[in-house]
Amino acid sequence: MRLVSELLDTAFNAESIAVVGASNSPAASGYYYMRYFLEYGYPGRIYPVNPRYEEVLGIKAYPSVKDIPEKVDYVICCIPAQGVPELLYDCAEKGVKIMHLFTARMRETGSEEVMELEEKIARLAKELNIRFLGPNCMGIYYPKRKIAFGFDFPLEPGKLGMLSQSGGLATIFTRIAAQRGLRFSKVISYGNATDISEADLFEYLLRDEETEVIAAYIEGTTSGRKLYEVLKKVTSVKPVIILKAGRTKAGARAASSHTASISGSTNIWEVGIREAGAIEVKTIDEMLDILTAFYFLGPVSGKRVGVFGGSGGQSVISADEWGEEGFELTPLPSKIQNYIRQNIPPMWWKWLINPVDISILPIDDFSSLKNFKNFIKMMMESPDFDLIAYNVTTCSPLPLELETANLSQCTNIVLDALEGETKPVVAIVDSGYLGIEDLEDQRWRFLAGEKSHLIGAGIPVYPSMCRAAKAIRKLIDYYQSPGNILKVGGKFL
Amino acid sequence: MRLVSELLDTAFNAESIAVVGASNSPAASGYYYMRYFLEYGYPGRIYPVNPRYEEVLGIKAYPSVKDIPEKVDYVICCIPAQGVPELLYDCAEKGVKIMHLFTARMRETGSEEVMELEEKIARLAKELNIRFLGPNCMGIYYPKRKIAFGFDFPLEPGKLGMLSQSGGLATIFTRIAAQRGLRFSKVISYGNATDISEADLFEYLLRDEETEVIAAYIEGTTSGRKLYEVLKKVTSVKPVIILKAGRTKAGARAASSHTASISGSTNIWEVGIREAGAIEVKTIDEMLDILTAFYFLGPVSGKRVGVFGGSGGQSVISADEWGEEGFELTPLPSKIQNYIRQNIPPMWWKWLINPVDISILPIDDFSSLKNFKNFIKMMMESPDFDLIAYNVTTCSPLPLELETANLSQCTNIVLDALEGETKPVVAIVDSGYLGIEDLEDQRWRFLAGEKSHLIGAGIPVYPSMCRAAKAIRKLIDYYQSPGNILKVGGKFL
Numbered sequence: 005m006r007l008v009s010e011l012l013d014t015a016f017n018a019e020s021i022a023v024v025g026a027s028n029s030p031a032a033s034g035y036y037y038m039r040y041f042l043e044y045g046y047p048g049r050i051y052p053v054n055p056r057y058e059e060v061l062g063i064k065a066y067p068s069v070k071d072i073p074e075k076v077d078y079v080i081c082c083i084p085a086q087g088v089p090e091l092l093y094d095c096a097e098k099g100v101k102i103m104h105l106f107t108a109r110m111r112e113t114g115s116e117e118v119m120e121l122e123e124k125i126a127r128l129a130k131e132l133n134i135r136f137l138g139p140n141c142m143g144i145y146y147p148k149r150k151i152a153f154g155f156d157f158p159l160e161p162g163k164l165g166m167l168s169q170s171g172g173l174a175t176i177f178t179r180i181a182a183q184r185g186l187r188f189s190k191v192i193s194y195g196n197a198t199d200i201s202e203a204d205l206f207e208y209l210l211r212d213e214e215t216e217v218i219a220a221y222i223e224g225t226t227s228g229r230k231l232y233e234v235l236k237k238v239t240s241v242k243p244v245i246i247l248k249a250g251r252t253k254a255g256a257r258a259a260s261s262h263t264a265s266i267s268g269s270t271n272i273w274e275v276g277i278r279e280a281g282a283i284e285v286k287t288i289d290e291m292l293d294i295l296t297a298f299y300f301l302g303p304v305s306g307k308r309v310g311v312f313g314g315s316g317g318q319s320v321i322s323a324d325e326w327g328e329e330g331f332e333l334t335p336l337p338s339k340i341q342n343y344i345r346q347n348i349p350p351m352w353w354k355w356l357i358n359p360v361d362i363s364i365l366p367i368d369d370f371s372s373l374k375n376f377k378n379f380i381k382m383m384m385e386s387p388d389f390d391l392i393a394y395n396v397t398t399c400s401p402l403p404l405e406l407e408t409a410n411l412s413q414c415t416n417i418v419l420d421a422l423e424g425e426t427k428p429v430v431a432i433v434d435s436g437y438l439g440i441e442d443l444e445d446q447r448w449r450f451l452a453g454e455k456s457h458l459i460g461a462g463i464p465v466y467p468s469m470c471r472a473a474k475a476i477r478k479l480i481d482y483y484q485s486p487g488n489i490l491k492v493g494g495k496f497l
Numbered sequence: 498m499r500l501v502s503e504l505l506d507t508a509f510n511a512e513s514i515a516v517v518g519a520s521n522s523p524a525a526s527g528y529y530y531m532r533y534f535l536e537y538g539y540p541g542r543i544y545p546v547n548p549r550y551e552e553v554l555g556i557k558a559y560p561s562v563k564d565i566p567e568k569v570d571y572v573i574c575c576i577p578a579q580g581v582p583e584l585l586y587d588c589a590e591k592g593v594k595i596m597h598l599f600t601a602r603m604r605e606t607g608s609e610e611v612m613e614l615e616e617k618i619a620r621l622a623k624e625l626n627i628r629f630l631g632p633n634c635m636g637i638y639y640p641k642r643k644i645a646f647g648f649d650f651p652l653e654p655g656k657l658g659m660l661s662q663s664g665g666l667a668t669i670f671t672r673i674a675a676q677r678g679l680r681f682s683k684v685i686s687y688g689n690a691t692d693i694s695e696a697d698l699f700e701y702l703l704r705d706e707e708t709e710v711i712a713a714y715i716e717g718t719t720s721g722r723k724l725y726e727v728l729k730k731v732t733s734v735k736p737v738i739i740l741k742a743g744r745t746k747a748g749a750r751a752a753s754s755h756t757a758s759i760s761g762s763t764n765i766w767e768v769g770i771r772e773a774g775a776i777e778v779k780t781i782d783e784m785l786d787i788l789t790a791f792y793f794l795g796p797v798s799g800k801r802v803g804v805f806g807g808s809g810g811q812s813v814i815s816a817d818e819w820g821e822e823g824f825e826l827t828p829l830p831s832k833i834q835n836y837i838r839q840n841i842p843p844m845w846w847k848w849l850i851n852p853v854d855i856s857i858l859p860i861d862d863f864s865s866l867k868n869f870k871n872f873i874k875m876m877m878e879s880p881d882f883d884l885i886a887y888n889v890t891t892c893s894p895l896p897l898e899l900e901t902a903n904l905s906q907c908t909n910i911v912l913d914a915l916e917g918e919t920k921p922v923v924a925i926v927d928s929g930y931l932g933i934e935d936l937e938d939q940r941w942r943f944l945a946g947e948k949s950h951l952i953g954a955g956i957p958v959y960p961s962m963c964r965a966a967k968a969i970r971k972l973i974d975y976y977q978s979p980g981n982i983l984k985v986g987g988k989f990l
Contacts, residue, residue: 030896030899031895031899033894035896036894036895036896039896112809112848113848114848115848142894153894154894155896155897155940156897156938156940168810169810170808170809170810170811170813171808171809171810171894172807172808172809172810172811172856172890172892172893173810173811173814173892174810175892175893175894176811176890176891176892176927179929179940180927180929180930183929183931183932183935184930221810223810223813249810249813249814249817250813250817251817251820251821252816252817252820252821253820254816254817254819254820254825254826254851254852255813255814255816255817257816257826257850258809258812258813258815258816258850258852258854259813261809261812261848261850261854262809262810262812262813262854263809286817286821286963287961287963288814289961289963314665315663315664315665316605316663316664316665316751316754316755316756317661317662317663317664317665317666317667317714317716317742317755318663318665318666318669319751319754319755320663320716320742320743320748320751320752320755321666321742321748321781322751323745323747323748323750323751324743324744324745324747324748324779325780326747327744327745327746327747327748328744328745328779332747333747333750355605355606355607355608355754357750357751357754358747359747359751361751361754361755363665397669398669399665399666399668399669400647400665400668401526401529401635401646401647401664401668402524402529403523403528403529403532403648404648404649406523406524434669434673435930435931436672436673436676437673437676437677437928437948437958437960438676438928438931438941438945438948439676439945439946439949439952440942440945440946440948440949441949442676442945443936443941443942443945445649447648447649447672448931448936449933449936452931452932452933452935452936453932453933455930455931455932455933456932456933456934459932465930467930468780468781468782470779470780470782
């Protein structure tokens with residue numbers, strides 16, 4: 005019997021996929037799986053299966069899996085639960101070893117009749133030597149092979165692996181993570197986990213060379229001990245961030261009606277996650293923030309931060325928000341002070357502290373832009389800072405055209421100064437909670453452009469100092485824990 | 498001698514304003530104040546003052562305030578500090594009683610020379626019976642009279658009053674608050690508070706009939722006792738939300754170099770704010786979230802919340818996030834259960850709980866859209882819920898055009914069902930942290946449109962359940978404190 009890991013590799017790298025229940029009706033799952041394969045440009049062969057159609061989306065359909073003339077590596081099952089046992093026999097006959105049961109409305113409904121059916125399916129699959137994801141899940145997203153279960157999924161592969169008990173969560177998460185510059189190696193939505201479990205998937209991502217950081221959304225487990233043992237192995241090699249849902253009474257009730265999960269004791273989960281060396285988060289924003297730090301930064305050696313950008317009030321707020329997370333706003337080192345003294349008028353240089361309020365240090369006050377670049381470079385190279393934070397905010401009273409010209413010049417100089425530097429850098433770019441009219445507004449368009457520009461240059465970007473500080477603190481704490489001295493993002497501590 | 502409040506009324510309602518140091522050079526403050534008056538359409542008279550110009554932005558300029566042929570109600574001073582004493586004499590001669598000193602680089606620089614000058618200015622103003630805002634501040638924003646100190650400030654007046662020691666913070670805050678649907682009565686950026694203090698401004702907003710909720714950003718005070726006494730008076734009439742910055746050592750240092758503030762003991766501030774009945778926040782996001790609750794909701798009578806929308810994973814997360822803030826996810830009342838039982842197939846109705854996962858309750862499963870509207874109306878009218886939360890998220894696997902059509906139909910039905918209802922309702926609309934390409938993306942455009950639509954209908958909107966829950970919890974706690982049974986948003990508890 006082949007290992008689950010090998011079978012999952014077969015699924016991800018399938019040369020041929022059958023979509024059972026393929027449909028031309030746009031609201032049907034058997035339609036949209038087909039459509040996404042075609043739109044994203046899946047390079048393998050697709051076989052729609054549905055006795056009611058000659059063709060689905062222009063591709064020849066087959067009445068049954070058995071009728072497909074060639075080998076089938078992976079099956080996506082979109083038919084109602086009642087038809088699954090027969091499909092299992094057909095698949096066995098066809099030599100299929102791994103399937104995805106999108107099919108839902110099973111145990112999670114609480115209906116006894118379908119609970120029995122779900123058990124029957126599990127038994128039968130075992131007898132027939134077929135492993136399956138789900139039921140009640142979205143299956144796999146694998147950008148490298150253009151396999152995706154929703155629109156607006158990025159096609160560039162990345163190094164973040166994710167397992168998610170909820171398909172909806174995986175869907176929305178993939179999209180908002182993409183906006184932070186995160187790209188995925190593999191995402192697996194695994195639903196009721198009737199056969200392949202979260203422990204199997206952690207084990208798989210542990211071995212997967214394309215995955216360097218792991219995110220997980222879990223509602224419950226039926227094998228806590230196994231999960232704990234696997235997690236311990238994984239976290240000694242790759243950072244794992246877990247959002248455990250179903251922490252409250254109402255949450256547990258909702259989890260039961262969503263994926264038939266037994267949420268378990270919140271306290272045991274908290275202790276288990278911590279003891280296994282993983283990082284627990286409580287919200288999606290927190291997960292995104294921490295993943296952004298791990299994805300872009302690698303190890304940060306300490307908590308001495310140099311901050312620049314913004315204006316007066318922003319500097320005060322920055323100082324508080326870093327300070328309250330345990331960071332130290334080191335005074336500007338004397339080498340930098342001397343340099344400033346030689347290049348700008350006395351009133352200014354006496355006045356400059358960390359955070360460096362750029363609004364009192366107009367670029368023009370340096371004798372040339374080169375001097376401003378040198379100043380940034382000295383911040384980057386100073387042994388007094390473990391981390392540099394750059395604040396991009398349109399809070400000045402200047403007319404928009406001047407403000408944006410200044411800021412984009414500043415960003416260009418900063419990126420230029422970063423060339424060849426290795427010190428961790430983080431950027432904070434203001435973001436609004438945009439309404440429809442704001443999408444045409446030049447200010448928000450400018451800020452969205454700055455954010456994209458910085459992420460494109462490999463800088464992690466956060467919407468506030470506070471969120472950056474909280475996330476990077478977790479990163480530092482992680483690397484300062486014994487046993488977590490690991491490879492991340494290709495760097496060693 | 499006239500009261501500060503009367504003089505501030507003169508400033509806000511000025512028939513004529515002189516901009517001293519008015520300029521045609523776009524980076525000068527004397528340029529942009531002029532430009533904003535013209536662009537926003539200030540209805541009074543504007544007198545640019547600058548001996549070097551015949552005209553500024555096409556308007557006749559005067560060499561000195563004394564040369565202006567008519568009465569001057571308010572003066573904005575944009576000249577360097579050295580010229581201020583002479584200007585004060587000119588203003589006194591002209592009968593000016595209230596001024597705004599934009600003029601900066603004074604005490605906050607730490608330079609002794611300018612510190613003495615600032616003291617001299619304060620003494621002289623007192624002798625000449627002139628009161629002033631600042632120095633080192635942006636002055637006033639008063640949408641009703643089209644007075645604003647930056648671009649992209651909304652022109653519709655609202656009921657939120659704000660005082661801010663930082664002009665940059667006031668500027669960015671005004672813009673992001675506008676996106677939440679908040680509109681301002683008056684904003685006052687007051688900088689070094691050398692004459693008019695934060696206590697004076699609280700006193701003013703207390704009396705101001707256009708202001709119903711007050712936000713404040715404060716870095717320090719020189720008269721803590723007076724501030725405390727005034728705050729106590731204000732909070733017995735209007736809710737006050739305070740962001741006190743300069744809480745850490747580095748923050749205090751930054752505050753000193755920003756507005757020459759003495760930040761004081763963080764503990765004393767915390768206790769003082771709480772004892773005075775105000776709400777302290779630590780971040781701008783937290784301030785926005787709480788203000789949104791106070792601005793839109795008025796009192797909420799309890800913590801029993803009914804949640805609908807989203808899908809399975811979102812329901813679990815929602816339940817946890819409300820639950821962890823002390824809210825109770827009341828089971829669906831039997832009246833609603835009976836209604837559902839009569840209108841949808843058995844497997845569905847047994848399965849429905851609170852949060853109501855709309856993805857398992859397709860609108861089509863009701864015999865008509867009218868039934869779905871009735872269902873929402875029953876949620877609104879049920880005595881078992883103190884608050885209703887509606888979750889708008891594009892997390893389904895459906896093709897975008899179907900997903901957005903479903904969701905916008907749902908929102909229309911919800912808004913229709915809300916007609917005539919008085920129960921507090923909050924909406925959660927997914928928002929990304931948008932990059933430049935996302936601004937053209939149909940998904941984010943749709944969500945931005947939903948957000949604008951809901952806010953336009955008077956519904957407070959949050960980017961996550963968690964943030965909504967935290968904010969509304971503070972609102973409820975506030976109204977449950979003795980002494981805080983107040984008028985807000987025109988409603989009484």
